[in-house]
Amino acid sequence: MAPARTPGSTAARKGRLSRELVLAKALELVDAEGLDALTMRRLGQELGRDPMSLYRYAENRAALLDGVTELVLNQLSIQPKDPDWKAQLRHIAHSLRSLALQHPNVVPLLVTRPLSTPLGMRPLGTLRPLEQILSLLIEAGFAPPDALHVYRAYYGFLYGHILNELQEFVVDPEENEALLRLGLHRLPPREFPRLRSLGPDLATYDGSAELDQGLSILLSGLESQLSVHAG
Amino acid sequence: MAPARTPGSTAARKGRLSRELVLAKALELVDAEGLDALTMRRLGQELGRDPMSLYRYAENRAALLDGVTELVLNQLSIQPKDPDWKAQLRHIAHSLRSLALQHPNVVPLLVTRPLSTPLGMRPLGTLRPLEQILSLLIEAGFAPPDALHVYRAYYGFLYGHILNELQEFVVDPEENEALLRLGLHRLPPREFPRLRSLGPDLATYDGSAELDQGLSILLSGLESQLSVHAG
DNA sequence: CGCGTACAGTCTACACTGTAGATAGGCGTC
DNA sequence: GACGCCTATCTACAGTGTAGACTGTACGCG
Known part of the structure; x- marks a missing residue:
């Protein structure tokens, strides 16, 4: 069997998760479908991981949102x-x-x-x-x-x-x-x-x-x- | 039995509901406990009515929020x-x-x-x-x-x-x-x-x-x- | 080699959300 | 009395965030 297993829908799982990865996907999702689309379950699915795994990289949904704003503001030079x-x-x-x-x-x-x-x-x-x-x-x-x-x-x-x-x-x-x-x-x-x-x-x-x-x-x-x- | 039956907790039911009444209570609730406290169930309870009755005076929760902003902005002369x-x-x-x-x-x-x-x-x-x-x-x-x-x-x-x-x-x-x-x-x-x-x-x-x-x-x-x- | 420990990821469960759809109560008019 | 209308209620469903217990794998140390 090929190593690619895509249990979610869109994204294959690649290596380990990381805060950067999570936040990047989150921003992508928000840009594409709006704030309401950013649910833990949906983001988990988008990353091909269990929703609960996200809590390792952001304490809360609120903290996740904070992370996204930070990600955007960091682009300001x-x-x-x-x-x-x-x-x-x-x-x-x-x-x-x-x-x-x-x-x-x-x-x-x-x-x-x-x-x-x-x-x-x-x-x-x-x-x-x-x-x-x-x-x-x-x-x-x-x-x-x-x-x-x-x-x-x-x-x-x-x-x-x-x-x-x-x-x-x-x-x-x-x-x-x-x-x-x-x-x-x-x-x-x-x-x-x-x-x-x-x-x-x-x-x-x-x-x-x-x-x-x-x-x-x-x-x-x-x-x-x-x-x-x-x- | 006294006519006052308070099935919820805080508010006794008084007469018919009205959009004004609903919005006023909604604003009160938001002022006191923040936006997250404004749920249909909670607002219903605060009015001593079934949550579903609110939908007669606001199509949505979103519309309810719009009503609250309107209520505040109307105070601007x-x-x-x-x-x-x-x-x-x-x-x-x-x-x-x-x-x-x-x-x-x-x-x-x-x-x-x-x-x-x-x-x-x-x-x-x-x-x-x-x-x-x-x-x-x-x-x-x-x-x-x-x-x-x-x-x-x-x-x-x-x-x-x-x-x-x-x-x-x-x-x-x-x-x-x-x-x-x-x-x-x-x-x-x-x-x-x-x-x-x-x-x-x-x-x-x-x-x-x-x-x-x-x-x-x-x-x-x-x-x-x-x-x-x-x- | 084998074992222990740390940690990434998962599973299950719970209390709560908005709201569709069917159902009941009270009123005025014929 | 019978009808229809409007208000309010009930039930039910799919979806939410997240606590807590659990599994697997990787790695260091004896």
Whole structure:
């Protein structure tokens, strides 16, 4: 008999399991079929293993979700030494935006998990960007408390933008305008005149440009308000 | 026998059920014990009714959640005729912030549900703020597409701020600093020097002031960039 | 060689979830 | 009284996370 036995459906079993393997498959599954599809049983099947084996690599389902967010956030590369802090923050923002567009189903985790976990108990991978951005700003000459202010305004805006953009995001670009109009058509004209008439503008949303524009305003505003002492 | 029969545990049955009653109890439950506590069975018990009766007032559990978000957002009062649009946006922002602080467990719904629902299919209550803010801005002299830009930057920032603030929010103000420090202490000093040393500043976060500050920057920036033609 | 121990993976079982479908109770109208 | 309608209940089912006991295999040590 051939050594390939595929007891599950999709995946043959290959060697030993590992946390990396488990998390990678989990992310794959979430990307493909959404958060609800990520059940222990399903993930086990996808790996060709008993669901219970997963508990060796993640204490909980919750911990598994944390692992997935960590996996995504680890793809964010930050240069805390960049002397041009504004350019660096712009770069980070666009990276995070594109990560979010690549893994839209993970975004709810990104924004939601920290709400139920005190700062100090979060997975380290999710705190690293915070640390690095603080470092970047302090290195650039901000007093540490001001760096915190800047970080909050910046990251707040960034997360907000991402949420906003994903809300208007429709998967199939062909049906985009049609679906949108269809949706809008259902709204009572009396109550929603503005929204209905903005249909075309909604359909031609350029998220990247809008992010950039908002950042320009915010960053230069912050800069002039909290004077940077050349480091 | 007295007419009061309390088959569940907490709530006596009073008259007929209604959507309002169901949603109110649902919100109450979520506020008190979090989203996970809101199961059909539990809510039924809380109302002294069979869980199945709820399906008459909400098609789904998902629809129930939508109803709860609607209930919260309906408490947001917006004056679309206010000629001072900046003051009005400030006011809305603070109202939404305080709603979020009052119902922190609902916030994940607020930011998450729209991600899985195309714009036109959302509960009308959740679209009303959008419509009204657009109205406010157009009335104030913005060209409709510019109004959309302003709305996006504004609402994005606002949601981002709320998420940020709730992440740092700790329920018991007594334990606040202690817990925070405790949490921070667990971080490897080598990797997280900045974050650790900012502990005290994290503990004295004034969300309202920071929101205001960010709004000042953003709104005046937007105003000067997209010239308002006096209406 | 043989034995012991550690650990990856499995099996079974339990309490709990959302909800489809059939069933009962109470009301107004003919 | 008989009918139909609407609300609420009951029963049942497939699916969930996970505790606890169990099996197998690999490896070091005598």
